Amino acid sequence: MEWKPTIGLEIHAELATKTKMFCRCKNEPLAPEPSINICPVCTAHPGTLPVINKEAVRQVLRVGLALGGTLADFTEFDRKNYFYPDIPKGYQISQYKFPLVSGGLLKNVRIRRVHLEEDTAKSLHDPKSNSSLVDFNRAGVPLMELVTEPDITSAKQAGDFARELQLLFWYLGASEANMEKGEMRVEANISVSRFDLKNPDPRLAVGQARSNLLGTKVEVKNLNSFRSVEGAIDYELKRQQEALEKGEKIVQETRGWDETKQITFSQREKESAHDYRYFPDPDLPKLKISEIKEFENLQETLPELPWAKRERLIALGIKAEDAEQYVADFALAQFFDLVEKELKEPALVKTASNFIANDVAGKRKKKPNWLPDIKIFTEVVRKYQAGELPSPQAKSSILNGTMAEVASAESLNELVEKIIAENPKVVGEYKAGKAASLQFLIGQGMKLSKGAANPQVLAKLFAEKLKN
Numbered sequence: 001m002e003w004k005p006t007i008g009l010e011i012h013a014e015l016a017t018k019t020k021m022f023c024r025c026k027n028e029p030l031a032p033e034p035s036i037n038i039c040p041v042c043t044a045h046p047g048t049l050p051v052i053n054k055e056a057v058r059q060v061l062r063v064g065l066a067l068g069g070t071l072a073d074f075t076e077f078d079r080k081n082y083f084y085p086d087i088p089k090g091y092q093i094s095q096y097k098f099p100l101v102s103g104g105l106l107k108n109v110r111i112r113r114v115h116l117e118e119d120t121a122k123s124l125h126d127p128k129s130n131s132s133l134v135d136f137n138r139a140g141v142p143l144m145e146l147v148t149e150p151d152i153t154s155a156k157q158a159g160d161f162a163r164e165l166q167l168l169f170w171y172l173g174a175s176e177a178n179m180e181k182g183e184m185r186v187e188a189n190i191s192v193s194r195f196d197l198k199n200p201d202p203r204l205a206v207g208q209a210r211s212n213l214l215g216t217k218v219e220v221k222n223l224n225s226f227r228s229v230e231g232a233i234d235y236e237l238k239r240q241q242e243a244l245e246k247g248e249k250i251v252q253e254t255r256g257w258d259e260t261k262q263i264t265f266s267q268r269e270k271e272s273a274h275d276y277r278y279f280p281d282p283d284l285p286k287l288k289i290s291e292i293k294e295f296e297n298l299q300e301t302l303p304e305l306p307w308a309k310r311e312r313l314i315a316l317g318i319k320a321e322d323a324e325q326y327v328a329d330f331a332l333a334q335f336f337d338l339v340e341k342e343l344k345e346p347a348l349v350k351t352a353s354n355f356i357a358n359d360v361a362g363k364r365k366k367k368p369n370w371l372p373d374i375k376i377f378t379e380v381v382r383k384y385q386a387g388e389l390p391s392p393q394a395k396s397s398i399l400n401g402t403m404a405e406v407a408s409a410e411s412l413n414e415l416v417e418k419i420i421a422e423n424p425k426v427v428g429e430y431k432a433g434k435a436a437s438l439q440f441l442i443g444q445g446m447k448l449s450k451g452a453a454n455p456q457v458l459a460k461l462f463a464e465k466l467k468n
Contacts, residue, residue: 005154007154007158007191008149008188008189009147009186011165011186013144013174013183014175015175016173017053017142021119021140050093056144063114063146067111069104074287076280078281079093085123088139093118106165109148109161110148119139119143150214166179167328188220215244217252219255220255221255231262239264254268306327313327318349332361351384359395381394412453416465
């Protein structure tokens with residue numbers, strides 16, 4: 001018996017526009033006071049008319065281009081009808097038949113569609129008083145939804161996909177995509193199916209592959225961290241598999257994720273598209289994308305994308321784990337690019353990358369806005385590579401922003417002669433063939449120079465003076 005996990009993701013991201021999707025209210029869903037960024041349009045007063053936010057449409061089209069998707073020429077907005085307290089109109093303006101983007105690929109996962117809609121208000125539940133309140137600051141915020149094909153087969157693959165998509169949003173400036181703030185939310189559609197290799201399913205036509213049979217889909221909604229995404233998928237795959245092994249049936253439903261208990265729980269039966277009674281919104285115009293001047297030459301507005309940067313850095317000889325740090329940290333990557341442009345030589349660039357990925361990145365964890373002085377940094381790298389600056393002094397110079405003092409050749413000569421004179425027994429042992437004695441002498445040199453000496457230079461000087 002074989003088990004096959006099948007996973008598809010639906011990812012929502014609030015777009016970083018100045019105003020809401022269909023009105024001029026400020027796009028600030030986490031405003032300090034509830035329901036202050038509202039107007040008659042986003043609270044659905046009778047007789048009000050929505051107006052499309054052009055910048056929100058532009059950002060979704062740029063995401064589509066980055067993913068290699070097909071941009072729609074004709075598109076329209078639809079009404080998705082359902083009642084819930086956080087939907088002031090009793091319907092949500094979304095897209096159904098004609099999304100802005102179709103197709104595309106990210107981390108070998110096919111994209112089905114990317115469309116634009118409005119976010120809901122936020123319900124706040126108080127278990128003590130057993131009551132709920134609604135904050136309308138989020139109502140009408142531009143919300144991009146990306147739907148994948150069911151190409152994902154593990155929790156880790158799902159998490160990696162979501163992380164890469166978050167990076168893409170950051171690079172494009174399309175969304176802050178902070179999951180803790182609800183600016184990016186993940187929903188996972190999960191099923192498992194099993195195949196009896198000895199007794200193929202009778203429903204299969206002749207020549208039909210067993211992998212075409214899918215299990216019953218369960219949707220886990222509103223996952224607000226990568227850890228939750230991976231935990232919920234792992235749990236749900238195990239739950240469904242164990243249920244099927246007992247002969248139980250999986251019900252198509254919507255489930256939630258309990259972060260504390262690390263389990264999913266049933267919320268409601270899953271709706272189908274026809275339950276929402278989609279129809280084109282009569283208050284909004286159809287869009288002919290090719291006729292909108294602001295959407296011309298969008299490809300030219302795309303920056304270097306995360307995967308392109310990753311490939312470029314690795315081609316320079318940068319370690320994969322270091323390249324990943326640069327991809328995730330814009331400022332660190334920008335600093336590396338300036339250093340690479342200044343140093344040019346591959347050996348120097350690799351040495352510089354080691355300092356950046358370890359020492360610079362380490363200090364940035366405590367001081368996120370800190371970066372070293374580039375002139376001092378490149379000088380340190382050159383001197384370190386030439387053997388003129390020992391590692392402790394190099395790191396100190398980079399982190400403190402001042403060039404550390406290094407012992408001169410003349411002072412080192414005097415220092416070596418003094419140590420030799422004061423340690424005749426160790427010198428004798430070294431000359432008798434005890435190589436470890438050299439390390440003791442070098443250690444004395446580092447101690448007396450207070451770390452200002454280069455241990456490689458000391459080793460060379462001791463070896464030269466003691467070779468006779």
